[in-house]
Amino acid sequence: MYLKKLYRHNKLLFIILVLFALAQLINNIRQDIFISPIYSYGMYSIQIKPTQFYTVPEFFADGKQLQAKDFSPQQWDNITLPVSEFYAQDQWNLYQWQHDIKRLLPFTDSSKFVNHITEQEFKQWYHQHLQSLLHRHIDSVNIIFSEYYFNDTSFIRTK
């Protein structure tokens, strides 16, 4: 048996690995803060029911909409993730600092945990980023958050 072999060979290593395994189990049960490299692997485990309304980000380069089908999944993530994370990070990062980091660690300076980038700076950066991803010069970049209604057969834009 593995644990028996490990114990006989090196007791310290045995203790470390058993503690690692226990930490994985405990942290999964607690469902709290991660402690690298202890994570949980529960993607898409919570109940997700179809809804009728969705907010969909749409990306336009020189007036033409970028379509997910024209990119690999990873390339599409490179286009979409910066936008979704930028607009979420302002509140999220501050929330982390105020509710968890300050509570659990003896830090007093929030500057390492929050960004100082303005929306204008982000848009300039995103323009450059998109040019480098698409390997061409782009005159204009637009991001629109559209509202769609799903009627069981198709998506219909509402706003």
Add this chain to the structure above:
Amino acid sequence: MLYKWMNSLFLYQVQPAFFYTRKDLVTWLFMQTGIHQWLLNNHSAWILFDSLFYSMPLLYLLTYKYVAKLSLAVAIIMLLVNWCYVQCYTLYPSNSIEGHIAWLLFPIVFIPSDKKTFILLFEGVRYFFLYFFVSAAVWKLAQGGFFSEEQMSGILLYQHKELLTSSPRYWQSNFLLWLIQKPQLSYLLYLSATLLELSFIIGFFTKKYDTLLLVLFVIFLVMDHLIMRITYYEIAPLALTLMFSKRERNSIQTV
């Protein structure tokens, strides 16, 4: 490496300008160093980090082959480089840190100088890989996703809303829409994925089916890419522990 470069996944291609603070105690301690901020908008630092990160495995191999007495030091440096790179990289809009677990754990296997410890750690990583999948199945049961007939339809709508709205006549959009409109059928996919993940539990009791588990893992990766457009290839190195499980068992018996 080639796959990552072609998909603009190197740090110099991600070109980070901001970060998203992860809910991770170790990450917070790491962030206190400020390295993640130093990397923002820092072109030469990106090249340095990418060069270090992607050259370490080769450097370790060359050291192990030609200057064995330095291999311990290089293995430790590789571990530190990997941790530093992955902690930073996954703070930026890229992939999740969970998907990079192989980069974080595998260097540990190369630290010990004696063969038996190496083999035992390698086998330990095999158990972690099994746990990775079994826990994913347990989460689906514990959080209720498994018991919702509309689960897969809901997931597909959420995951593919951009594809479905921007390219409604694309073949993959039509296929996904067809699955969404048949929740019982799409649920079978979710059920199959859960059962596939749960089947890895057999690996805790015997190594007889490791080849089958390896095949299931490849099926999981392919189906995740095709149906979900989620690429989990960064965990592929962990599958080496299934490929070589019988060989390392024989090695332990002869050591």
